[in-house]
Amino acid sequence: MNYQLPLFEPEEAPPTVPEAVAELLYDEATEILVAFSGGKDSVAMVLYLLDLGIPKERIILHHHEVDGRGEHLFDWPCTPSYCKAFAAAFELPLVFSWREGGILREMYRTNEGLQDVRYEQQDGSAVVLASRPGSSTRRKFPAVAADLRTRWCSSVAKIDVLSRVIAHSYPEGGQLIICTGERREESPGRAAYKAYEKYRASTKKRTAIQWRPVIDFREKQVWALYEKYNVQPHPCYMLGWPRCSCQTCIFSSPNTWAAIQQIAPWKIDYMEAIENDLGHTLYHGMRIREKARRGRSFIPPDMLQRWKTEAIGEFTSPIFPDRWELPAGAFGAEMAGAV
């Protein structure tokens, strides 16, 4: 089944829905779960599904809180409120999940196992998924590496959390598509990803596939979808970030750290205090403050004035703005997210 996105130039090959995915996608019995970070690729996935004619009633958004409901050290403080505003505007259900204590607690793990996973059901009640007891010690920052075993923050705070929630909350015998927002354009590692594959929480009785709907989208198509649906991008893009992952993503460049220093200096202080406490630096031999000192903030002054308060607080702007504008971070090359 081919779908022609009207945002592609005539000479560009439009994305297609793979046959095996289409069979499930257009089957009303299939639930469609979108891993929704609030970043541009997750928003584009939702808009693309709507463009494909998928009824809203079959779509459910899942968001992981990487700080585990502690203070927003890694996450953008406005991200949960942005996700809620988006879900409300499109009348989509939104489930929050997190690992207790988030990335910070895992960094400090001392003679214990992984913390439990929690998620909120749609009626607001919380479910606790206990983790196996253990007695290992971490006391380190995640490694700035592509390998997910050493760069453990992604798996501990996001990937494993989602698969545990799915295994617990989706019944055996059901059909499920899990949409994730990687794009080949983002990194050589992502360029090699498959468009779809069997999901890790799939069982003999539960058909679950992971589909990457925007894997072949170029960034211009992502923004074109925003413009088409008149969706306000996350405040970080307005401030000039090209990627919206953790605000203090370990892959951030010196310029990105300088921008963090400009809007949230307490985060640099906090990271520095952790370096002192753990006796371990995020960047081999270079202190976080030095990394930020070597960079230059990219935030345009007018955008700083307009968006800083919301970025480091609650998102309160309308999801459908009066006048849509391409954010300052669009098409930027600054490192600010996972590879």
Ligand code: SF4
């Ligand atoms: S966005 Fe960066 S810091 Fe956050 S989980 Fe991913 S790699 Fe780790």
